[in-house]
Amino acid sequence: MNSSEKAPIGVIGVGWVGLVTAACFAELGHPVIARDVMAEKVDSLNRGEVTIHEPGLGELILKNKDRLTFTTDMDELLEGAKLLFVCVDTPPTYSGDADLSRVRSVVADLRADGDHVLIMKSTVPAGTGETIRRDLPGMAYVSCPEFLKEGSAVEDFLHPDRVVVGADPADSEAAAAVAALYEPLGGEIVLTDISSAEMIKLASNAYLATRISFINEIANVCEEVGADVGEVARGMGLDDRIGPHFLRPGIGFGGSCFPKDVNALKLLAGNSGYHFQLLNSVIEVNELQKRRVVSKLTKHLGSLVGRRVALLGLAFKPDTDDMREASSLVLSARLRGEGAEVVAFDPVAMDNARSLLPGVEMKETALAALENADAAVLVTEWSEFRELDWDGAAARMRRPLIIDGRNFLDADKLHESGFTYEGIGRPGVGTETE
Ligand code: UDX
Numbered sequence: 001m002n003s004s005e006k007a008p009i010g011v012i013g014v015g016w017v018g019l020v021t022a023a024c025f026a027e028l029g030h031p032v033i034a035r036d037v038m039a040e041k042v043d044s045l046n047r048g049e050v051t052i053h054e055p056g057l058g059e060l061i062l063k064n065k066d067r068l069t070f071t072t073d074m075d076e077l078l079e080g081a082k083l084l085f086v087c088v089d090t091p092p093t094y095s096g097d098a099d100l101s102r103v104r105s106v107v108a109d110l111r112a113d114g115d116h117v118l119i120m121k122s123t124v125p126a127g128t129g130e131t132i133r134r135d136l137p138g139m140a141y142v143s144c145p146e147f148l149k150e151g152s153a154v155e156d157f158l159h160p161d162r163v164v165v166g167a168d169p170a171d172s173e174a175a176a177a178v179a180a181l182y183e184p185l186g187g188e189i190v191l192t193d194i195s196s197a198e199m200i201k202l203a204s205n206a207y208l209a210t211r212i213s214f215i216n217e218i219a220n221v222c223e224e225v226g227a228d229v230g231e232v233a234r235g236m237g238l239d240d241r242i243g244p245h246f247l248r249p250g251i252g253f254g255g256s257c258f259p260k261d262v263n264a265l266k267l268l269a270g271n272s273g274y275h276f277q278l279l280n281s282v283i284e285v286n287e288l289q290k291r292r293v294v295s296k297l298t299k300h301l302g303s304l305v306g307r308r309v310a311l312l313g314l315a316f317k318p319d320t321d322d323m324r325e326a327s328s329l330v331l332s333a334r335l336r337g338e339g340a341e342v343v344a345f346d347p348v349a350m351d352n353a354r355s356l357l358p359g360v361e362m363k364e365t366a367l368a369a370l371e372n373a374d375a376a377v378l379v380t381e382w383s384e385f386r387e388l389d390w391d392g393a394a395a396r397m398r399r400p401l402i403i404d405g406r407n408f409l410d411a412d413k414l415h416e417s418g419f420t421y422e423g424i425g426r427p428g429v430g431t432e433t434e
Contacts, residue, residue, distance in 0.1 A: 014303025166197025
């Protein structure tokens with residue numbers, strides 16, 4: 001290899017994290033060989049078909065296709081690359097603990113030849129890496145947790161705030177090699193031990209989730225005392241010690257990481273004999289927050305039996321088709337439980353949502369969902385909802401009432417269109433109740 005050639009990268013598990021990792025290292029000039037057990041997925045990726053909805057990812061894969069190989073063959077991967085990123089799923093089990101079976105099966109498939117470096121991107125309970133390292137003598141082990149956000153994963157990868165690299169002192173050469181891969185990206189590199197690296201990931205997500213539950217409770221108090229949580233968050237965020245991010249109130253956090261990681265950290269603590277009391281409240285506040293819309297609706301409509309409620313947005317956040325732990329799941333079940341008819345529109349998540357939301361009628365456009373509705377609930381803040389023909393929407397609805405679950409819409413503009421508007425933790429407009 002001459003000095004201008006970049007080290008080949010191996011990626012194990014081509015889900016969302018693996019695919020972003022593979023595409024971005026290829027973009028940085030590395031030959032990348034990515035392995036997955038699902039032959040169908042590998043075939044379609046080799047044909048250039050990307051089924052994951054992630055802005056910029058398809059383009060990046062196409063642009064770097066000459067540097068990207070997808071395979072099902074572990075031997076091909078081990079021959080092709082020394083630096084192996086493990087990006088397999090660690091979903092929650094029934095007990096809420098992380099399911100490490102896929103990580104274990106990858107480890108079982110590896111040949112420890114003293115030359116490879118196993119780099120763990122999958123989120124695992126603190127302490128896992130040390131155990132794997134002991135099971136894999138002859139292979140260096142580095143923990144390098146991912147902090148990518150869905151919808152901006154490519155951007156996050158290429159411009160990280162920080163990169164965490166955890167290794168045993170005996171593997172310091174491997175840690176330096178991993179750090180060197182990320183150096184061109186400019187984020188601060190945190191060199192630390194394996195368990196601390198694992199804890200940084202869990203603690204970061206649990207802290208961000210805590211901020212959201214905190215601001216959601218502040219919003220709920222604002223409603224009681226007539227304050228505006230937007231103003232409160234703005235004033236708080238200007239304090240350097242607090243900062244402005246992750247203080248947006250709403251109808252709860254969702255997604256594949258926050259709910260899972262908060263619970264996993266709570267259980268990790270519990271399994272180790274420590275009762276992490278604060279996280280119980282973070283989870284409970286989030287569960288209750290998803291349901292508050294129901295009481296907002298009954299305040300205006302009385303009984304919801306036979307009322308038609310239109311949900312605008314279903315995905316757990318905008319710019320993704322991901323429905324995992326989306327607030328829309330709990331909310332629509334609660335509404336149906338109250339006897340309401342639920343109709344919905346989401347720009348990209350409806351295909352994924354259909355099987356998860358039996359009995360919810362999906363419509364092809366937002367306006368079609370609003371036809372004859374007694375109320376609309378903005379669940380996901382897709383930018384196109386700002387541009388909606390709200391005059392036309394008001395005319396189509398049986399009653400122009402909107403609950404803005406993300407404080408995303410312009411309350412005054414909606415009022416001009418004839419709407420009664422209510423957000424989260426801020427004064428409503430035209431909210432005289434019956
Ligand atoms: C998150 C972490 O941000 C990322 O670092 C980690 O690797 C994976 O988990 P992601 O799940 O893609 O990323 O979504 P994120 O943008 O962080 O939002 C998570 C949830 O919190 C969404 O449901 C969002 O609507 C909600 N949220 C976020 C709020 O309710 N208020 C906020 O202020 C911010």
